[in-house]
Amino acid sequence: xxxxxxxxxxxxxxxxxxxxxxxxxxxxxxxxxxxxxxxxxxxxxxxxxxxxxxxxxxxxxxxxxxxxxxxxxxxxxxxxxxxxxxxxxxxxxxxxxxxxxxxxxxxxxxxxxxxxxxxxxxxxxxxxxxxxxxxxxxxxxxxxxxxxxxxxxxxxxxxxxxxxxxxxxxxxxxxxxxxxxxxxxxxxxxxxxxxxxxxxxxxxxxxxxxxxxxxxxxxxxxxxx
Numbered sequence: 001x002x003x004x005x006x007x008x009x010x011x012x013x014x015x016x017x018x019x020x021x022x023x024x025x026x027x028x029x030x031x032x033x034x035x036x037x038x039x040x041x042x043x044x045x046x047x048x049x050x051x052x053x054x055x056x057x058x059x060x061x062x063x064x065x066x067x068x069x070x071x072x073x074x075x076x077x078x079x080x081x082x083x084x085x086x087x088x089x090x091x092x093x094x095x096x097x098x099x100x101x102x103x104x105x106x107x108x109x110x111x112x113x114x115x116x117x118x119x120x121x122x123x124x125x126x127x128x129x130x131x132x133x134x135x136x137x138x139x140x141x142x143x144x145x146x147x148x149x150x151x152x153x154x155x156x157x158x159x160x161x162x163x164x165x166x167x168x169x170x171x172x173x174x175x176x177x178x179x180x181x182x183x184x185x186x187x188x189x190x191x192x193x194x195x196x197x198x199x200x201x202x203x204x205x206x207x208x209x210x211x212x213x214x215x216x217x218x219x220x221x222x223x224x225x
Contacts, residue, residue: 017086018085018086018089019086019089021089021093022085022086022088022089022090022092022093023089025088025089025090025092025093025096026085026088026089026092029092029093029095029096030088030092030105030107032096033092033095033096033103033104033105034088034092034104034105034106034107035047035079035104035105035106035117036106036108037106037108037112037113037116037117039117040116040117041116041117041118041119042117042118042119044077044119044122047104048077048101048102048104050077052075052076052077053075053076053077053124053125054076054077054078054079054122054123054124055069055076055077055078055079055123055124055125055126055127056078056079056080056081056118056123056125056126056127056156057078057079057080057081057126057127057128057129058081058110058126058127058128058131058144059081059082059110059128059129059130059131059144060080060081060082060087060091061082061084061087062084062086062087062090062091063080063082063087063088063090063091063094064203065129065202065203065204066078066080066091066103067091067094067095067098067100067103068203069202069203070100070102070103071098071100073102074102076102077102077103077104078102078103078104079103079104079105079106079118080103080104080105080106081105081106081107081108081110081113082105082106082107083107083108083109085107088105088107091103091105092105110144111149111152114152114153114156115152118156119156120155120156121155121156121157121158121159122156122158123156123157123158123161124157124158124161124162125161125162125163125164125199126153126156126157126161126162126163126164127163127164127165127202128144128145128163128164128165128166129164129165129166129202130166130167130168131143131144131145131165131167131172132144133167133169133171133172135169135171135172140175143172143175145165145172145175145176145179146179147179147182147183150163150179150180150183150186151183154183154185154186154225157225158225159225160224160225161224161225162189162199162222162223162224162225163186163221163222163223163225164199164200164202164220164221164222165220165221165222165223166202166218166219166220166221167218167219168216168217168218168219169216170216170217170219173219173221176219176221177221180221180223185225186223186224186225187223187224188221188222188223188224189222189223189224195222195224196220196222199222200220200222
């Protein structure tokens, strides 16, 4: 169980300049597509008016890849978590323009959302793409992927649920492998498996493109409960 008095958060909130359109989106569209911890545990059927596969993305950035997935998979519902206000404003505008009904958003700490709002054994997939690598060794404790956090994610997954992670930092890739090696309930889906190739057909993020420009290798990790 995660310590309720923890000082390490699941994110570092970086200030960014909001455009007028993003500010209007947060004001006018958040009541339609936004969710709050104050609402307590959520009922997916009530929120989306159906019961289908549900994917949670933690840290969607500006939201481009989440939008692409929601458009490509209208039969799937998506919940996104992001604290960066310009990102939340940007994705809200696109959701409204495209009239997408299969996305809902949180703008709060992912750990709080998971503990307070996401029912146990309710998610089909949890995806975390290119989390902050905290490359300096003295900062590794600030990394989102820690054994306590993965145990929390495990409680939210259905049987055969999947955690999909991606990073372009070799040291973080090694860190992920080490963490999951300590949780035998998860089986790693190998690159030779058809399931791996299907799941990793994800949109490219700006962080991935930036990593490639720097010559970084991209690692995708898929673990099945």
